[in-house]
Amino acid sequence: MSLKSTSLKIGAVTIDNPVVLAPMSGVTDMPFRRLVKRLGVGLVVSEMIASKAMVYAARKTMKMASLDPDEQPVSVQLAGCDADIIADAARINQDRGAAIIDINMGCPVKKVTNGDAGSALMRDLNHAKTILETVVKAVSIPVTLKMRTGWDHDNRNATELAHIAESSGIKALAVHGRTRCQFYKGVSDWDYIGKVKQSVSIPVFGNGDVNTLADCREMFARSGADGVLIGRGTYGRPWFPNQVATYLKTGEIIPDPDIHTQLEIVEEHYASILNHYGTQPGVRIARKHLGWYSKGLPNSAEFRARVNTMSDPGQVIDTVRHFYHTSMERVAA
Numbered sequence: 001m002s003l004k005s006t007s008l009k010i011g012a013v014t015i016d017n018p019v020v021l022a023p024m025s026g027v028t029d030m031p032f033r034r035l036v037k038r039l040g041v042g043l044v045v046s047e048m049i050a051s052k053a054m055v056y057a058a059r060k061t062m063k064m065a066s067l068d069p070d071e072q073p074v075s076v077q078l079a080g081c082d083a084d085i086i087a088d089a090a091r092i093n094q095d096r097g098a099a100i101i102d103i104n105m106g107c108p109v110k111k112v113t114n115g116d117a118g119s120a121l122m123r124d125l126n127h128a129k130t131i132l133e134t135v136v137k138a139v140s141i142p143v144t145l146k147m148r149t150g151w152d153h154d155n156r157n158a159t160e161l162a163h164i165a166e167s168s169g170i171k172a173l174a175v176h177g178r179t180r181c182q183f184y185k186g187v188s189d190w191d192y193i194g195k196v197k198q199s200v201s202i203p204v205f206g207n208g209d210v211n212t213l214a215d216c217r218e219m220f221a222r223s224g225a226d227g228v229l230i231g232r233g234t235y236g237r238p239w240f241p242n243q244v245a246t247y248l249k250t251g252e253i254i255p256d257p258d259i260h261t262q263l264e265i266v267e268e269h270y271a272s273i274l275n276h277y278g279t280q281p282g283v284r285i286a287r288k289h290l291g292w293y294s295k296g297l298p299n300s301a302e303f304r305a306r307v308n309t310m311s312d313p314g315q316v317i318d319t320v321r322h323f324y325h326t327s328m329e330r331v332a333a
Contacts, residue, residue, distance in 0.1 A: 008042065008203060008227055011142025011171035013073050013099050015042035017245040018227030020174070021234060022207060023048055023077040023102065023146070030066050031272035032289075035265070036234065037071045040242030042227070044071050048104050048112075051080035051089035065093060066276075073099035077146065079107060081116040083131045087138035094139045100171075101139055103131065105147040105161070108180045119148050119180035122161060129164045136169035144172040146207075146229075149192050152181040156192065159199045166200045174205040174229050193223040205229050213253060216244050236292030238265065259297075263324040266293050267317065274313055283313055290320065297327050 008018045021028060021036045023045040033044040046065060053061035067074055076098040080086045090101045105128060107118030114120075121128045136143050145165045150156035162173055175196050177188030188208025197204040206225035210216050211233040219228060230241050243254045257265065269289060274282035287308050294300040303323045310316045 010043075010100060010144060010203060013142055015073060017042040017249065018205075019043075019241045019245040019248070020075075020205060020227060020229045021045060021241060022174075022229040022231035023075075023104070024231050026288075027235075029064065029276070029285075030068055030071070031269060031276050032238065033074065034068050034071045034272065035269050036238045036241055039239050039265075040245055042245065043073060043075060043100075045075040045077055045102055045229075048077050048079045048107060049089070049093075051078045051086040052082070054078070054089040054092060055085055063277075065096065067097045069097075072097070075100035075102045075144065077102040077104050078135075079104040079112060079117050081121065081127075081131075083134035086131055087134045090135050090139045090143070094141050098141065100142050100144055101135065102144045102146055102174075103135060103170075105145060106174075106176050106180075108148070108183045113180065119151065122147060122157060122180070123151050123155070125157065125161055125164060128161060129168060132165055132168035132170055142171040143169065144174065145170045146174040146176070148176045148178055148180050149189060150179050152179050155179075158192070158196050162196045162200045162204075166202050170202065172203040172205065172226075173200065174207050176229075177206065177208040188219075190219045190222040193219075193225060197224050197226070203227060207231065210244075213244065213247050216247065220248075236289070236295055238269070259324055259328045262293070263321065266290070266320060266324070270313075270317060270320070279313055280311065283311055283316060286316075290316075294323065297323070298330060299323070299326070 008015050019042050021041050021044040025047045028047045037044050049065050076093040078086050078089050104118055105121045112118035149158045175193045177190055177193050193206045203226040205227040206219050206223045207229035210219055210228055210230050234240055246252050246254050270286050273286045277285055290307055291304045294303050307316055307319055
């Protein structure tokens with residue numbers, strides 16, 4: 001069964017397939033984006049970057065915004081509430097090699113919304129319009145928008161914001177099918193994403209609860225979306241976006257990589273994290289990924305408990321190899 005067999009254009013940028021790695025704070029850093037891109041995804045998006053910190057060249061923020069040629073085309077997501085500062089940050093990222101600028105009006109966390117950024121901007125559409133228009137005028141690359149269905153169930157105004165976005169020059173939309181007040185509870189409303197899709201002529205990407213190929217099929221059927229953003233479904237499964245892309249193009253169901261190949265991917269990712277962040281920060285940052293990779297494999301709880309106390313990268317990788325080799329032996333038995 002073929003659902004989406006062609007590439008997709010976002011402004012002047014062409015992506016090979018309509019599957020996008022969603023921006024996730026603390027997850028979609030350069031090592032992870034580069035890995036998912038190599039395994040086969042149409043577009044990767046950076047973790048959310050605070051525009052003010054970017055403009056003032058905060059060291060940590062500049063590290064978060066690091067880009068690599070191997071992940072191109074790459075979209076950089078910016079958050080903030082000051083239109084001029086977001087525009088300045090957009091120009092900086094354009095100069096640093098971003099192919100697309102994505103504006104965050106979907107983040108639900110309090111430290112973002114308390115600063116009138118993220119999904120809080122859906123409560124002030126006039127201000128949202130000012131931000132969109134200012135950023136579009138500031139750069140020559142496409143600008144996209146990520147949003148939710150609204151602030152709460154009584155104020156679902158994503159279709160209205162979608163109209164504003166399109167008229168402001170936004171080239172594509174991504175809609176998470178929950179309200180801000182739902183955070184990540186309940187279920188993503190793919191039917192409502194369909195209402196947004198029907199209200200505009202620019203590409204619309206559906207987001208939320210796409211964790212299996214069956215989810216993907218149902219999301220497209222109910223929303224009519226042009227593409228899909230996959231977030232938490234990639235935890236420990238950087239190959240999943242390629243499984244989705246292949247299924248959409250050919251109808252073929254690709255199995256998960258065998259245990260030996262999974263180990264190779266884990267080792268590649270681990271080395272990339274250490275190289276990017278340095279040894280000791282990298283060891284700590286990698287722990288969550290090792291936990292996600294191990295989920296569902298025999299004795300994974302014991303494995304996580306051990307590696308989460310280790311600070312020597314050599315000891316960690318030896319433990320990883322032993323864990324996976326034990327799983328290989330179980331499969332071969």
